[in-house]
Structure formats: C-alpha cells, structure tokens
Amino acid sequence: MRAVITGSTNGIGAVVAERLAREGIDVTLVGRSDQRLSATAERIRSAAPGVEVSTERADLADLDQVRALTERLSAAEPLDIVISNAALVAPLDERDASGLPRTVVANYLAPYVLLRGLAQTLSERRARFVIVGADPVVLEQVPVDVDDLRFEQPERLGPDPELRPFALYAHTKNMDAMLMYALARRLRDTAITVTGAHPGVIGQTGLTDETPGLAEKLHASYGIDTATMPSPDVGADTPAWLATSSEVEGVTETFFVDRHPVPTADHVSDEARCNRLWKRTAQVVGLPAEPAFAGPVGT
Numbered sequence: 001m002r003a004v005i006t007g008s009t010n011g012i013g014a015v016v017a018e019r020l021a022r023e024g025i026d027v028t029l030v031g032r033s034d035q036r037l038s039a040t041a042e043r044i045r046s047a048a049p050g051v052e053v054s055t056e057r058a059d060l061a062d063l064d065q066v067r068a069l070t071e072r073l074s075a076a077e078p079l080d081i082v083i084s085n086a087a088l089v090a091p092l093d094e095r096d097a098s099g100l101p102r103t104v105v106a107n108y109l110a111p112y113v114l115l116r117g118l119a120q121t122l123s124e125r126r127a128r129f130v131i132v133g134a135d136p137v138v139l140e141q142v143p144v145d146v147d148d149l150r151f152e153q154p155e156r157l158g159p160d161p162e163l164r165p166f167a168l169y170a171h172t173k174n175m176d177a178m179l180m181y182a183l184a185r186r187l188r189d190t191a192i193t194v195t196g197a198h199p200g201v202i203g204q205t206g207l208t209d210e211t212p213g214l215a216e217k218l219h220a221s222y223g224i225d226t227a228t229m230p231s232p233d234v235g236a237d238t239p240a241w242l243a244t245s246s247e248v249e250g251v252t253e254t255f256f257v258d259r260h261p262v263p264t265a266d267h268v269s270d271e272a273r274c275n276r277l278w279k280r281t282a283q284v285v286g287l288p289a290e291p292a293f294a295g296p297v298g299t
C-alpha cells in the first residue's frame, strides 16, 4: 500500500505519516522544506524499517507547484491513500501573483487541484482520500461566500484586524469540508472514498507560526492556550484511522470527530452550495467545471 500525506513535516501530519509507516504502508511526505522533509523521512525510516519513505517538495501556496506535484504523483506508482492535511494561517496581505490570499491557496485551492487531479488518475482503483478540516461546531458560524475566493474586503472577516487571518483560515477549513462533500458525490460511481476529519484542538504544532502575534491574540481573545492542549499524537488519531481502518471501509461523504460521524452545518453540506463552490473554484484554478471520473468500481 502507498500513501501520500501533505503537511507531513510537522504537527499532526508528521504523526499520521509515521503511524501509516508503522502499519507497513509506504509513505510519500509532502512539504516545502528539503531539510524538514529529510529530517522527517529519516525519523520515519528508523521508526518503520523496511517501509519505503519518499519525499516531494512543493509549496502548496503556489498553484504551479501544486499542478507539478499532481503530475508527478499521477505518473508515479498508484496511491491507495491520500491525506490532505497541510494548512497555514498567513497574514492577510500575503497574496500570490494572481492576488489570491496564500491561506486560500494553500489550504483550499491546493487540495482542490491535487485531489481532483489524483481522483482522475486513480478513479478505476480503490483508494481513500481524507481531508483534514476543523471543528464543525465552531465552523457553523462561518458560512462561506461561495462566489468570493479573493477576500478583497477584509472587514467582512470581522471587526478585529488581528483576528482576521484566523477568520480567513476558518473559511478555508469550511471550504475543505465542502470540497469533501463535492468530491465524494462526484466519485460515487468509483471506488474512491472521501472523508473529512477534525483532529481536535491540538497543541505543539506550527499552525499559527506565520502570523506573528496570532497565538497570543487567540489566547487573549478565546483562552486558546496551546501549551495545555493535547499533542499531535491525539490529533493524528482520527485522520489515520479513516485512512486505514476496516471499520470505515467504503464509508464516504462523511465528516468525523473522534472517530464518530458528525453532521456539519447545512451551509457546508448543501449540495447546491457545494456545487457552486466547486464550479467557481474550477474557474479560479483554470480547470473545466466537471471532469470525467471514470468508473467502473475498482478492486
């Protein structure tokens, strides 16, 4: 078996990759730093001798690099497991060359391009896609404007400028859940399942590192104190379980918290809204609205 895990050089993704490797699954780590990729690969090789550990460097905040990564992975040995885990919280003024916020590109557009592309390559094969999202209860308060991926009016992200980068991050996590539904529905006639997972509120990760002062602001505003939170080991549990457990064989189009299926807000799961976001996203990344995902159901 072979798995790819994005954002596997730190935090939750690094633990997920190691768990899969310990189960005998060959893993491909995706990250943006050669140094962190090789350090993580070395650690996993020592923890799981005999398993193949490879690395792919790609900055997921750069769509050209995401497209190139998708092509490389599509041309390589077929995947059984794809875990979309990478995410960041960037300052609002950090945008790519086309003016899209880096947070939107890395957290949502990158998984859209990568998973959609890999689904086309793998659609005659049995595979599990797992998208790491965030807390569906909190995200009920964050309905996505499905026509606006550019976020050019920061005041729409709330009154406090210091919290807006995190509000944008929250929007992208809801978009990830909507991607989970939209892709799963399009893959119903294939043997690819798509599930989503909230890992829990987890400490000792680097999620807020790119926005100076944000961790302190979250602490002051919401009492979020990363020092007292569960470790990435806990956060890795549900995503790794969704990727490997026989208990969820064939389960698709479902969001999980602590290994339990949970509902998401109506504005997240609504089919018409998911379709509209899917099509708007296709336009933004320059792909046809509806790709052909070949059946029949694979083995």
Ligand SMILES: NC(=O)c1ccc[n+]([C@@H]2O[C@H](COP(=O)([O-])OP(=O)(O)OC[C@H]3O[C@@H](n4cnc5c(N)ncnc54)[C@H](OP(=O)(O)O)[C@@H]3O)[C@@H](O)[C@H]2O)c1
Pocket (backbone or CB within 6 Å): 006, 007, 008, 009, 010, 011, 012, 013, 030, 031, 032, 033, 036, 058, 059, 060, 061, 062, 084, 085, 086, 087, 088, 106, 132, 133, 134, 135, 173, 198, 199, 200, 201, 202, 203, 204, 205, 206, 207, 208, 232
């Ligand atoms: N921590 C929490 O409380 C929490 C709560 C809800 C959901 N989540 C979700 O859990 C997932 C993992 O988060 P985490 O807390 O483990 O964060 P983390 O420690 O910052 O790990 C994020 C990973 O993504 C990679 N990454 C970030 N930006 C990237 C880019 N532009 N290109 C390629 N790779 C990139 C990072 O690589 P580098 O090593 O290069 O930085 C790192 O390996 C995310 O999807 C997050 O939204 C976390």
